[in-house]
Amino acid sequence: MRTRPLKVALLGCGVVGSEVARIMTTHADDLAARIGAPVELAGIAVRRPNRVRAGVPAELLTTDATALVKRGDIDVVVEVIGGVEPARSLITTSFEHGASVVSANKALLAADGAALHAAAVEHGVDLYYEAAVAGAIPLIRPLRESLAGDKVNRVLGIVNGTTNFILDKMDTTGAGYSEALDEATALGYAEADPTADVEGFDAAAKAAILAGIAFHTRVTIDDVHREGITEVTAADIASARRMGCTVKLLAICERSADGRSVTARVHPAMIPLTHPLASVREAYNAVFVEAAAAGQLMFYGPGAGGSPTASAVLGDLVATCRNKLASTTGPGESAYAQLTVSPMDDVVTRYHISLDVADKPGVLAQVATVFAEHQVSIDTVRQQGRNPAADGVAVEQGGGGRREGGEASLVVVTHRAPDAALGATVEALRKLDTVRGVASIMRVEGE
Secondary structure, X not given: OOOOOEEEEEEOOOXXXXXXXXXXXXXXXXXXXXXXXXXXXXXXXOOOOOOOOOOOOHHHEEOOHHHHHOOOOOOEEEEXXXXXXXXXXXXXXXXXXXXXXXXXXXXXXXXXXHHHHHHHHHOOOOEEOHHHOOOOOOOHHHXXXXXXXXXXXXXXXXXXXXXXXXXXXXXXXXXXXXXXXXXXXXXXXXXXXXXXXXXXXXXXXXXXXXXXXXXXXXXXXHHOEEOOOOOOOHHHHXXXXXXXXEEEEEEEEEEOOOOOEEEXXXXXXXXXXXXXXXXXXXXXXXXXXXXXOOEXXXXXXXXXXXXXXXXXXXXXXXHHHHHHHOOOOOOOOOOOOOOEEOOHHHXXXXXXXXXXXXXXXXXXXXXXXXXXXXXXXXXXXXXXXXXXXXXXXXXXEOOOOOOOOOEEEEEEEEOOEEHHHHHHHHHHHHOOOOXXXXXXXEEEOOO
16 A cells, blocks of 8 residues: 555535545545555635534644645645635646545536536546535436446436425425425525525536536536426425325436437426335435436435535545546546537426416316417316316316305316427416416426
C-alpha cells in the first residue's frame, strides 16, 4: 500500500458534510484498505467556523474555500455546499489545480454539467456525482457503467422524498396539502422554504441529469417540463382512489418511438396501485429504468438525509481515489447521440380532467363534442350531481349528490393523446358556457 495519504478537501460541513467527515475519520482504516492508500481529510471550508460540529476537528476548518482548493496538494475535492455559485468557481478551480471532484450538487450539474465535464477532461481529472440524484440509491453509476452497452428507453421514478411524504400522507390519512406539508416540516422532511421541493425544481434538476446520462444527450434543467404538487387536492387523491390509482410526483425521461428524440418532465400523476412505485411510502425514492436488453430495473431506497447522501459521496470518493492511484480517470460525459429534446407538447399520455359544469341536460354531449373535435378520445366519464342518462353518453355516476347553484362535477379520463391536443381541448372547454371551471388536470402514467 502506498504510504503517502491521498488528501481530501471538503467544501461544506452541514448535515451531509459533517457526516462525510465523521465517516472518513471513523472508517479511515477500511477506506484505506479499499482504496489502496490512506485518505486524509486535509481541510474543511465552512461559512461559520464557530458553529459547533460534533466529531469534526476544529483545526481543519477554514472560511477560505478558494485557498483550500488552490493548495496544490489536494487530490480530491468533495463539494456539498450546493447552489450554482460559488460552487461552480470552486469546482473549476479544483480542476485547474489537479484535483478530482465529488459533488452532490444537482442544481449546478443540471444547469452547467456539460461545461464542468469539459473542464474535467481538459485537466485530466474526474467529476463524480452519484449523490446528486436519489441519495444513497446507486443509480448514476449503473446508468453510465452497468448499462453502458444497453439502450435505455425510459426512466420513471420518484426522486424527491419531501413531495412523496406529503402525497403519501394525503393518500393514507386524508389530510389536505397544507396539513401534510406542516407535518413534513415538523419532521424535518421539508425545508422552511419548501419551494424547491413542492414546485418540482429539485426533481427537475435530477431528471435533467438522469436523461442526459440515460440517452447520451445533453439535457439541462431548462429542457425539463416542470409542475409541482401545490395544486393537488384531497379531491384529486380521492378520484385517483376511485380509479384504483394513487398520486405521485414523477420524473419521467423517455426516448421517442422512432428513437430520434427524448423528453424529460416532472409532474404529479396518477399511477395504478398495482404499479411498484405506488407502494413507495414516506420519504423514500424509487426509480424504474427500462432498457432494451435488461428490461425493467427498479432502484429503491432513502433518497435524502445526511447518512444516505454521505454514503453515495464516499462511494464516489473511493472511486476517484482509486483512479488517482492508477493515474487514470473514470467515465465522463457521454453526449454522442445528440438527440433532439422535444417539448412537452409532443408527450403522449392519458389524462384525468375534472370539470365543474352546469347541472342540466346536454352538457355531457357538448363536452364530448369538444374532445372529439380535438381528436382526444374519451375512455370514461363520471358525473356527480344528477342522473345523466338523458345526454345519451355512457358514464359512471358517483354518489356526490347535487351541488348548490345547479352545478355538477364531471370527471373525464382520456385515452392516450398528445399534450398539445389536450391543452387545446381544455382551452375550448373553458369557453363553453356550461363549463363553470376546470378544477384539475392530471396525467395518468404507469399503465
